[in-house]
Amino acid sequence: MSAPAPLLQVQDLHVNFEIRSGLLQRVSGLIRAVSGVSFEIERGKAFGLVGESGCGKSTVARAVLQLLEPSAGQIIYDGQDLAQLDKADMAQFRRKVQAVFQDPYSSLNPRMKAGYIIAEPIHVHALKPPGEIKAEVARLLDICGLPARFADxxxxxxxxxxxxxxxxxxxxxxxxxxxxxxxxVSALDVSIQAQIINLLEELQRELGLTYLFIGHDLSVVRHICDDVAVMYLGRIAETAPSDTLFSDPSHPYTQALIEAVPNPDPDAEVNRIIEPLAGEVPSPANPPSGCVFHPRCPVATERCHHEEPALEAIAPDHATACWNVSAARKRFTDPTTKTVLQGAEK
Ligand SMILES: Nc1ncnc2c1ncn2[C@@H]1O[C@H](COP(=O)(O)OP(=O)(O)OP(=O)(O)O)[C@@H](O)[C@H]1O
Ligand code: SF4
Ligand SMILES: [Mg+2]
Incomplete structure (x- = not known):
């Protein structure tokens, strides 16, 4: 039996932002926010994107949502290249693909009651006859765990x-x-985060939803996502099913992110030599040569300074962009070493 067609395919996506300066605002440089990102999400699955601040996660999201135009690459939704859609198909796409952002306070109109906020898209897109909108709002509030009085x-x-x-x-x-x-869920308290994650999971099961889930808290991403891609400076460093990524991380950057999560068992922390991962994330306007991670990498070799590694399969569904996977694995499984990311959010 052949594998089901993916709902979303992102192929070799590049997004550059122009840097303008001077009186005439001439283009003086390029921020390469996303440089050749590819992944796909099967219908009904949750795919996670993780990485430090500025690595390009939201830029990928905005390209998928058609809120910005990619500099190169393709985004294919349900078999159709978004760049080729006519107006009617694009309107359908905009209905079928929705977003939930970090700060609901800034994305919800403060002058509107919740009932109107929810009813507005139903009304604008004529998704229900006017007489049924109130009941539909109550139904949507109910499936999101809120009583009908919240409409007011x-x-x-x-x-x-x-x-x-x-x-x-x-x-x-x-x-x-x-x-x-x-x-x-990033702006919410931990206990509220858990409730919203549970709601998202419940909705996924009941409505068959597919998620592109962006986060910097690895334990949250691990919990909700089937597959995860770790991004660094606009590229995918490693991608694998969640459990594999956490049990067998093979890219030194993934390993450093995982090591930065405190181990709940204090005994396991004893005797670990902490080797700080040097420096901050470089600027995407001036990325390092070769492997962009080499200035911070604990197992970099000469080759890493000159040649950029491609994302290559090291097992079915598990791909890594690193020249020295075996050295990285050896270092990671050595119980006496631990690398801590400097400047990481978590
Ligand atoms: N509209 C823009 N114009 C210029 N540069 C931008 C623009 N949007 C994003 N960038 C730059 O592109 C890079 C990627 O930003 P992006 O917001 O995608 O990162 P992120 O991974 O979502 O970070 P965070 O975790 O902080 O949300 C950053 O260097 C950012 O400064
Ligand atoms: S290619 Fe080299 S610098 Fe890059 S992650 Fe692998 S070992 Fe480190
Ligand atoms: Mg972001």
């Missing part, structure tokens, strides 16, 4: 978690297939 509240009358539920209900109002969650 303004965003400032709710907690952060409740506002994020309204953001999710508004996304669901369009009957989406794919939801792009860009740091959707």
């Amino acid at each position: 509240l303004y965003p400032h009358e709710m907690s952060g978690g409740q506002r994020q539920r309204i953001g999710i209900a508004r996304a669901l109002a369009m009957g989406p297939e794919l939801i792009v969650c860009d740091e959707a």
